[in-house]
Amino acid sequence: MATVRPLRPPPPIERDPALSDRALDNLRFIRETMERAGTFTAISGWGIAAVGLVAMAAALVARGRPTVAWRVETWVTTAAVCIALSLGATARKARRSDLSMVSGPAQKLALAFSPAMVVGALLTAALLRIGANDLLPGVWLLLYGTAVVAGGAFSVRIIPVMGLCFMVLGAAALFAPPVAGEWLMVAGFGVLHVLFGIQIARRHGG
């Protein structure tokens, strides 16, 4: 088919405020659509794997602690270290991939992830107060899994799968004999993190 050439030269960019408003509106629409469509892909697989290794080391340390309170303290401290570690690794990957840590998908991920974690912290305090320490592994695994499933809805598809695995282990820990609780924590916070972390790193660039 013949190419149609315009008879007149292209018109210059118009200096019309209404046109500029429409252009702004279009850009806003594009940004919002891209944010809604985008998933937060900067979750660091290597960061998650590192969290798993730290959790395994923490399990060893916790086993050597003489009292339950000290063991819980070890795990709580480890959780804080792991959160910082994975945030740092994710921020690094986001910078490398030129992604924002405060983009729409990242904010949604954080908002979906947080409630179950807050509930976990409150339940931990309440269960420790009544001395129901045996329930802690199940509650931690279940609520962490719930947080990962919820947050993972805004990230790559493998993340919610990891969350489901945590929930399965948590359900098992709730009804398993107390001695199995620690091993299930190692299987979840240690082994699952390492396995899924490596998979995420391989499939999603680090």
Place this chain on the structure above:
Amino acid sequence: MARNAAAPDPRGGPRKREDEKEPLRGVRGKATEATPGTLDRLIHERMRLGIVSALAANESLTFNELKGLLQTTDGNLSVHARKLEDAGYISCTKSFEGRMPKTAYALTVAGRKAFERYLDHMEALIRAARDA
């Protein structure tokens, strides 16, 4: 040549009205590049702008994902996606997931360039208004 691809509209009116007057039909051939100062009418239409924007943020999206994201009907989405596909801006891959047919769309190199040109054009309009 694509009838509505990159064609300058001297009236500057919204393309949507034209689409409403005439039945939507497939556009054959590749889209020509918009010259500087002209608006790519093919992308400018809201639904097609939404499709291109969503695909710019993802490697590919399925028909259902796009439909949910843009809150539109099957018919509307398929008509606009076909226009972009015929113009060479997006590619369409049909496959089966189990027994369910799956249609996935992705932005082509030409589509990404056209999208970037469109963004440049919008920014130029804003700059021109500010400088005035």
